[in-house]
Amino acid sequence: xxxxxxxxxxxxxxxxxxxxxxxxxxxxxxxxxxxxxxxxxxxxxxxxxxxxxxxxxxxxxxxxxxxxxxxxxxxxxxxxxxxxxxxxxxxxxxxxxxxxxxxxxxxxxxxxxxxxxxxxxxxxxxxxxxxxxxxxxxxxxxxxxxxxxxxxxxxxxxxxxxxxxxxxxxxxxxxxxxxxxxxxx
Amino acid sequence: xxxxxxxxxxxxxxxxxxxxxxxxxxxxxxxxxxxxxxxxxxxxxxxxxxxxxxxxxxxxxxxxxxxxxxxxxxxxxxxxxxxxxxxxxxxxxxxxxxxxxxxxxxxxxxxxxxxxxxxxxxxxxxxxxxxxxxxxxxxxxxxxxxxxxxxxxxxxxxxxxxxxxxxxxxxxxxxxxxxxx
Numbered sequence: 001x002x003x004x005x006x007x008x009x010x011x012x013x014x015x016x017x018x019x020x021x022x023x024x025x026x027x028x029x030x031x032x033x034x035x036x037x038x039x040x041x042x043x044x045x046x047x048x049x050x051x052x053x054x055x056x057x058x059x060x061x062x063x064x065x066x067x068x069x070x071x072x073x074x075x076x077x078x079x080x081x082x083x084x085x086x087x088x089x090x091x092x093x094x095x096x097x098x099x100x101x102x103x104x105x106x107x108x109x110x111x112x113x114x115x116x117x118x119x120x121x122x123x124x125x126x127x128x129x130x131x132x133x134x135x136x137x138x139x140x141x142x143x144x145x146x147x148x149x150x151x152x153x154x155x156x157x158x159x160x161x162x163x164x165x166x167x168x169x170x171x172x173x174x175x176x177x178x179x180x181x182x183x184x185x
Numbered sequence: 186x187x188x189x190x191x192x193x194x195x196x197x198x199x200x201x202x203x204x205x206x207x208x209x210x211x212x213x214x215x216x217x218x219x220x221x222x223x224x225x226x227x228x229x230x231x232x233x234x235x236x237x238x239x240x241x242x243x244x245x246x247x248x249x250x251x252x253x254x255x256x257x258x259x260x261x262x263x264x265x266x267x268x269x270x271x272x273x274x275x276x277x278x279x280x281x282x283x284x285x286x287x288x289x290x291x292x293x294x295x296x297x298x299x300x301x302x303x304x305x306x307x308x309x310x311x312x313x314x315x316x317x318x319x320x321x322x323x324x325x326x327x328x329x330x331x332x333x334x335x336x337x338x339x340x341x342x343x344x345x346x347x348x349x350x351x352x353x354x355x356x357x358x359x360x361x362x363x364x365x366x
Contacts, residue, residue, distance in 0.1 A: 006221060018239050019347050023309040031341075031348055041223045043299070047286070050298040051278045053305065056201050057240030057271020065272065066279050081272070085264070088240020091249070092248040093260050095234060102234070107360055112237055114359025116317035117330040118352045121337035123310030130303045163301050163354035171297015172290060178290060 004079050007071055009084035011064055019112060022059025026052070029067055029125040035129075039071055042133065054164055060084060061182050141174060188261055191253060194247045194266035195221065200245055201271075208243040216250055223250065243267055329362065 010032055018025040026049050033040045040048075048070065052062035061084055068080025093100050102108060136147050145167060152158040193215040201208035216222050223231070227364045235245035244267055251263030278284065285291045315323065337351050 001308060013349060014228065015314060016239055017352055019237075022241065024313075025281050027306065027310075028348055036345060036347075043295075046299045046302050047282065047295045049302050049306075050295065051282055051304065052275065055271055055275040055278055057198055057268070058243055060241050061244065061268065062275040065275055066319045069279055069283070077276075078288060081268075085240075085268070086243065088230050088245055089248050089260070091238050092234070092245050093257065095238065096249050096252040096260075102237075106363065108237065110363035111356040114333075115352055116313060116354035117334040118244070118337045118348075118355030119309055121334045121341060122348045122352070123306060123313065123336050124334075125341040125348075127307045127310055127336075130306070134303055136302050142296065143252050146300035147296070147302050147334060149301045150307055153304055154308040160305055163305070164286070164298065167301035168294045169295045169297070171294045172292075175296065176292025178343035 003070055004075065007068060007076060008079050008083045011068070011080050012087060015060070015064075015084045016087040018060065019115055019119065022052075022063070023123060025060040026063050027123050029063060030126055030130075031122070035065060035069070042130070044070065047132065049165070053160065070137065140171075145170065187259065189220065190251060190259060191224075192267040194251075194263045195270055197243060197247070198267040199270035199274075210244075212243065212246050212293050216246070224252055226309060329359070333358065 006162055014028045014032070015023055018028065030042070030045050034042050034045050045067075048066045049059070049063060051066060052059045055062050059154060061081065063082040064080045065077045069077040072079065131146070149163050149167065153163060195326040197208060197211045197215055200211055200324070213228060217225055217228050231246055231249050234249065237244045238245060243265060247267040248260045251259035253259075253262065255262075282291070285293070314334065317334065318327055319325060320327070333355050337348075338356060340346055340351060341348060
């Protein structure tokens with residue numbers, strides 16, 4: 001019971017303060033559940049993000065459902081989902097009544113602008129840890145894939161779904177090939 | 186009308202692959218063009234509010250549109266509609282993953298996906314970094330933001346501090362600066 005309550009509290013706080021898209025909350029989830037609490041290992045977290053990104057809908061919601069499931073099966077998934085949805089749902093319900101006053105408030109604007117560099121730093125921190133681990137594996141093909149994916153997504157505006165499909169295929173065939181190679185030796 | 190609201194957001198939820206921005210044209214199609222629940226101006230306001238509040242943009246829009254059409258009931262129905270397709274999908278994929286993750290072909294696929302995911306996160310991070318330092322039109326330069334970025338990054342690398350605290354501090358600093366000016 002204590003675990004579910006903790007899961008709820010963490011997801012609720014993350015969701016409440018996660019401005020600016022799914023990857024921010026996913027980075028924060030990694031920091032909490034992988035680095036701090038060690039409830040999930042890093043590889044599994046990356047797999048979860050991959051699945052969340054491959055499904056329709058918000059990465060934040062999909063990711064939180066899978067993290068919840070990993071931690072506490074169906075009940076964990078439900079707790080995690082509710083905790084993630086509740087903050088934006090309540091905030092929007094309240095704001096929709098007097099929204100122009102809110103969106104034109106200079107202090108609100110300043111606060112949101114102030115979040116940006118910190119959000120960028122949180123993501124940079126996660127990227128550095130994840131990137132180092134990909135490089136440490138010393139599989140040249142995956143290092144190349146990481147750099148190439150970055151280039152086509154950032155500079156080429158290529159649809160991420162396409163990148164996911166191609167990467168999954170390369171991963172599939174590469175693992176088949178190396179498995180065969182090992183057998184022959 | 187509640188039924189239509191529900192179905193509209195089910196279709197938005199089912200078709201929005203690839204995250205928030207991919208959903209925007211779908212929402213516009215349903216809400217502004219097909220059903221005229223909102224004018225284009227209201228829709229633009231909705232986008233800025235969805236960006237200014239936490240949470241996924243599709244979910245935020247669903248809550249907002251539902252709330253304006255039929256108050257709390259509307260908000261609930263639209264939000265649920267938006268959630269259901271992706272929930273079904275992600276539970277299905279999750280089921281396959283947790284069941285077969287030890288198999289070689291699945292391990293291969295996941296190993297191939299990991300570098301791409303790191304690349305996607307980096308790409309999102311770089312966009313936010315440039316926005317923070319150079320502003321929306323990339324025509325300004327904020328030394329404060331750059332300092333905050335470096336400071337937060339170093340703190341996170343060296344110490345395991347809850348990043349939410351750093352986010353709030355960073356927002357607070359900007360509020361203080363702008364009210365002094």
